[in-house]
Amino acid sequence: MQLANYLFFTTQCEDALAFYTECGLGRITTLMRHGDHGIPIASEAMKGKVMHARFEGPELLFFASDNHDAEPMRGSSHILIMADRHSTDGLFVKLAAGGNVTTPLAMQPWGRYYGKLTDQFGVQWMLDFLP
Incomplete structure (x- = not known):
């Protein structure tokens, strides 16, 4: 068993992951977009946004995506x-x-x-x- 966090953004997931790469935390190892390969989209605004990403670095793993109904991050760090x-x-x-x-x-x-x-x-x- 391994615990990994999943970060939800509204539309800034790709920018956030690029920022974390620039900070030296790691890199995106998987990226799927809303609307690609028949993946449904909640709205046209979500088309092309990150549906699922895996981010990995030395001793670091988390997942992230853009969601039209994402709530502000709180209660976790x-x-x-x-x-x-x-x-x-x-x-x-x-x-x-x-x-x-x-x-x-x-x-x-x-x-x-x-x-x-x-x-x-x-x-x-x-x-x-x-x-």
Whole structure:
């Protein structure tokens, strides 16, 4: 058994996945679009949008799609357990671009170097490193 997250966007899935690729998290390994190969579409606005995508990187896997009835993301966050402080700092800056930092990266009372943000696509991320 393996747990993997599934991110729902309304129309920005492809842009979000391109952003995550640019951040160095991984790459799209599967991409299907609404309307391709007889896949039904809920509306013309959804035609060509991402119906299903698989995104993979080292020790990272999630799925994503555009849905006409997607709700804003809340109540869940990706936590990335990082290998070193330098990569933690760099990735945090990249993911925060255009987003909102809710907990700046810093040594926390519980002894971890940790920060939390919501990226420009509404996805929450926590980065965690044990010095």
